[in-house]
Amino acid sequence: MAAPAQAVTRGCWPTGMDWYRAVWAVLLSAALAGCASAPSADAAPPEPSPSAFTLDIDAPPALAALLQQHLDAQRLRAVPDLTRSELLRIETTLPTQARDLLATQGYFSPLIQVALSPPEIQPPRLHLQVQPGPRTTIEAVDLRLDGPDPERTERLVTEVRRQWRLPEGAYFTQAAWDEAKREALRTLQQRDFARARLVASRADIDPERARATLHLHWDSGPAIRLGPAQVEGAQRYPDEQALRWAERAGLRAGLPYDETLLLAAQRQLTQSGLYDSAFVLLADDGPPDALPVRVQVREAPRQRLQIGLGLSTDSGVRLSAEYTHLRLPGLDWRLDTRLRWTQKDTIVGLEGISPLDGQGWRQRLGWQAEAQRDEPRTRTQQWRWTREQPGLRLDRALFVQWDTSTERRAGAAPERASGLGAGWTWTRRAFDDLDDPRHGYGLVAELGAGWTRTPEQRPYARARARALLLWSPADDSRGQRLALTLEGGAVWAAAGARVPASLRFWAGGDGSVRGYAPRSIGAPGDGGAPQAARLLALASLEWQRPWRHDGALTPWELALFVDGATAGDRWSARESALGVGAGLRYRSPVGPLRADLAYAVRDRRWRLHLGVGFVF
Template structure:
């Protein structure tokens, strides 16, 4: 019979063995789930085979530090001395190639490996010393043309533009990046006009390290000259091809121009009839009449837009706009809008006909408005019918207009009616919209008519406005220097109404100024003719202007989307030119290039009223 003590001992050994097996299995499972952090596979931040120190001029040092291939092998901690020596030999060739892209072809390069015998586990130290020497200078540039562009007199200006805008000139330092960029720009200018199939058939850069000179040459093959052919439209269901052709305005027989296609694409997109537009040239066809392919996706027939906004002129604003792109029966577009803010409540509707071949379209509209105007409350109606033409740079508009205004201010209320014929013209010549940095805009309106009250009195109304932007740095606008120097913006506005002294004119035909976009430091439309009782009413003459210095804000030597500004505004309204007395506002502010347009935040001091006002507005319009 076995000894009970031996049985108990064997049972304990079995239990301990089972527990040990479980612990080993559990530890193995944990090891499978836990990343291996042993020294052999440690991340590069904890263990490196070697580190690299590059001693070179700052610009060269940064470039080599980023692009040297030796960086890729720092984590191979099992490198022996022979393998490292082979890598350093290859690194010297790589450094020579990198320096060549910067224009240095006779650089002195030294590589030194410092071991750490006191700590064998420490990373070895690779010291690279580079003396780049004198960079290679461009001694000669040859630009040649083959194909029709070389013989066509009509392409003389295009050839001259490619040569004049070539960015690498004799005497400049040669770099590979500049060389690639110059070739790309030349090809872009070639294919942007008349020759869409243009190509670079050869380019050469002959480098002489002894004389440190570079001879550059490029040959451009234009391929055949193309002219626009018939428009081939796809994707229309609701609108006929005539509407698309009138909006695109791409006349067959016109020389091909990439800008023409882009402008046509933009017109179709801005029309509101289409959600997506893509225009291309079919170069497989006859070059003298290559088809223009217009692919469209139509917008919805109707849409409603709800808006929430605000400004310091009118406070919070709510709006609702309904658009019907093709009213049954007449085929015109109808747009109706309701807008409410602290100062103005308006309801308007407009009917617009499709454009004709020249871009002219018939327009009729009605507007009902209640507005705080100076010291008065004005309820007005306006009905208009006429024609308009909207272009990329010039807008024209002529129309008949009926005005009715009921003005209630103080103890006196008046009602006036007028009928007038008007012409409006606007020119926009800015470098870019909605964030212009140079250029100018000019607008003028001229109208004449008669009052329709108990006595009919003729009147003449004229108004003009101008905005000019001048970069402060010399050179082409949009360059680094001009962008950082900022610009000066000058704005001027004037208006007059000529009529008999006692003529009762609707206040909507007269002038008031002051507010976010006119004379800052004063309330919206608070500058006008002052009556004996202190009330402010609209006047017959207006003069206003502004000078503003706009300068970009730079952070860590990089341009931001913000600008700072200081400004001086002035404006006056009166019934006689001799009675005009300027009211001045001065201040400073910031601008932000927001996704919906320029956001303006200004703090202005009104010298006349001795008050500081905050002004907020969004968008650029002229």
């Protein structure tokens, strides 16, 4: 489309007050023209043009809607002054068009009658009567794949059959046939054979028996192996950084082609924080046994400031500010600073993160201070050095940290504690989808040990583990599943040793025991108020089932759940809590949106929990 021409005025441009007068003159002229052209409020709306003829369709409702939408006769009704001969021509062509449309839905032997009203009836009427007859079903499916490795191609054909949309006994429709062909080719191209192509396809229809036999023939093309990766678009960061992040997702030269590897590399690059977007795809040309990989990146701004305002059911009003510098001059480290204020706490943090080294490890050096305003009023600080190897599926890290805490209870002297410790963490994510998983499992383990420093030196050890299992029956077409969460933590130290509060455990709130406020489940304390516990055990069981409408899955889901936890400094003196409830889920592009209404059995009150996304 050509750009609109621009008028060029030669002479003197208005200056001073003349410039304002010229602008106001243009605006006033436009307003007057709009008023002149606008219809009067009292004016009657124009009458619709009469139809040249009336079309009556007598057919089952679903087929009648199809015919009304796509028949040419519907469009021709708007043509004025149709002659009798033109109407007779429409009557003659109508059965052929209707038969073609019915064939797309699997009706290949319909009975169709068309009648045109006598000339004396005005406006003329066309009556279309349809008896669709039996609907065609799939009798057999013939799938064939030619390729260099018969054993591998046979496995691929088996996989295509497993996911095939039109199995024997299913109704044949043209839309389903086209979609099944596209999905089958996509399945073949996802692994090993990126250049697979459809050689021939045929649907043999037997109208008398209302049966269809489907034939598909593909050529796999050569088996593809990944070649060297080539980075495009990098400016501030060296190409090695993009390649190292892609390798953390498993992308390496010499591996058989797997589309999931390329998608994982894209995700890993965007999650690194260095790139706003990333695309990882095969090059157009190259040897099949070493086909180059193109890594296209768009770097994020070097500096970014984010200010947020929110509302949480757990902590009330939330204000936040985050400043990020992705490449500190002279150091090349990333700097993250954050401030978060809520009605219940304030958090201030500062962290430096190094680039990935050749083995995929990086350093983190951070400080964080937190002030909790609910009872007991707690202030904590933590200095932490971490050497970690991040990844989408597997994270591991070694750390050394210094913790301090001050706990104040009404009518009691403040309790101060500090400790120096070291430890190891390990995280495994084996979900089918990292944003909105349907099945799989996740595991987190942490082990640490150290010495308390205030008020006296005592050794301590700390362990924490968390597991999430998503399970759905393989033969259940309704999509229901179970989510089981188990969590446990323990701090071992002498009875009189003061372990910093940031090393002990709380329960309650979204992601823990729903129905309770955060930090409301802990060890029994003096005066009845809970305190951070040395021992914690938590379990949650949730049943999830998608909603269906007219037999099709919708993005909405129903959930029923029961959560429970027990916490204390000794198992003989602990506090337990149970929460039950129901919730709604909505599968959005940014992840699942959650709304849970939970009842706290211990406190005998209801609480609403809202959340978005999936994080493990």
